[in-house]
């Protein structure tokens with residue numbers, strides 16, 4: 286069977302890995318001449334967001350892909366304009382992103398044995414769909430999905446990130462929410478180690494120029510004094526995709542709407558859609574059914590996002606205080622309560638009662 290994959294990203298590489306397990310050797314078309322991201326950063330995988338999946342490392346292992354995280358996350362510090370809450374426990378994992386051998390994509394790439402990768406090759410889905418039995422679109426963006434009329438846009442955000450030097454706890458994630466400098470988005474700090482971290486601001490519905498203003502506003506408001514050694518900027522689009530397969534063309538990863546519309550997390554869904562597309566191609570299984578749980582999770586995230594957008598800075602203070610109250614903290618962080626599924630509704634009630642305004 287001839288399978289072409291467009292993009293050697295998380296979803297494309299995961300798809301190739303799954304196909305290989307069935308004896309199929311795909312060809313990956315990758316426009317860059319390397320595997321990984323141009324900019325080093327540290328990504329997060331949070332248990333509170335992934336439920337009902339309890340542990341992402343174990344989940345990836347069940348998908349057949351064993352990954353080594355950079356570190357465990359055992360503390361999250363949440364800042365709102367006037368409040369601070371510290372949560373501790375087994376909260377998730379940090380993953381290295383970039384080109385280094387311990388970064389996520391190089392780790393998956395290293396496991397491939399019979400996949401051919403054509404570097405510096407732009408994959409054109411229309412042409413490839415005639416030359417191959419199946420084409421898997423894993424481009425990390427919605428360009429082809431939109432062209433084929435399968436994309437409905439949800440939220441567009443601008444991301445500005447930096448590598449910063451300072452003193453950090455490698456097991457602690459710091460998150461700031463404040464309408465004044467990130468609108469309905471957030472800023473987070475994820476450490477590589479004690480000295481180096483990535484600092485990323487995600488701001489909703491702004492253009493590139495405005496993003497610089499919001500970034501400076503954040504640094505000023507929070508009195509951030511880290512030494513900035515590198516900066517990057519990019520746009521994130523989230524949206525709903527249907528169908529996820531048209532004729533012999535599969536969408537995976539961000540091209541399949543994997544990136545969530547609340548935090549912009551997409552690792553788990555990208556890996557899932559990649560593996561499930563491989564399974565569907567190899568075994569003739571229904572792709573929509575195989576990925577329906579993860580698609581549903583993003584629909585819940587969308588509801589969550591809509592309720593979250595209505596919260597004011599005063600509401601953020603109340604929210605951050607509320608998640609630190611012992612009984613609520615235990616429910617949110619120490620049980621299997623599906624926060625994503627229920628929080629949209631709960632925030633909706635709070636919104637109606639003016640609690641979070």
Ligand SMILES: Cc1cc2nc3c(=O)[nH]c(=O)nc-3n(C[C@H](O)[C@H](O)[C@H](O)COP(=O)(O)OP(=O)(O)OC[C@H]3O[C@@H](n4cnc5c(N)ncnc54)[C@H](O)[C@@H]3O)c2cc1C
Pocket residue numbers: 291292293294295296297314315316317321326327328329330406407408409423424425426444446485519537538539540543544549550551552553555
């Ligand atoms: C700064 C940043 C921070 C993030 N942090 C987190 C996080 O903390 N947690 C989390 O879960 N998610 C995070 N994400 C999201 C996550 O990285 C993505 O959801 C995931 O990488 C998407 O995987 P993918 O396979 O769809 O695309 P990618 O991994 O982006 O790979 C796409 C590949 O396709 C190639 N390509 C594109 N077009 C073509 C073409 N026409 N022909 C050939 N090759 C092509 C690209 O060069 C690239 O190699 C973050 C994303 C960014 C940008």
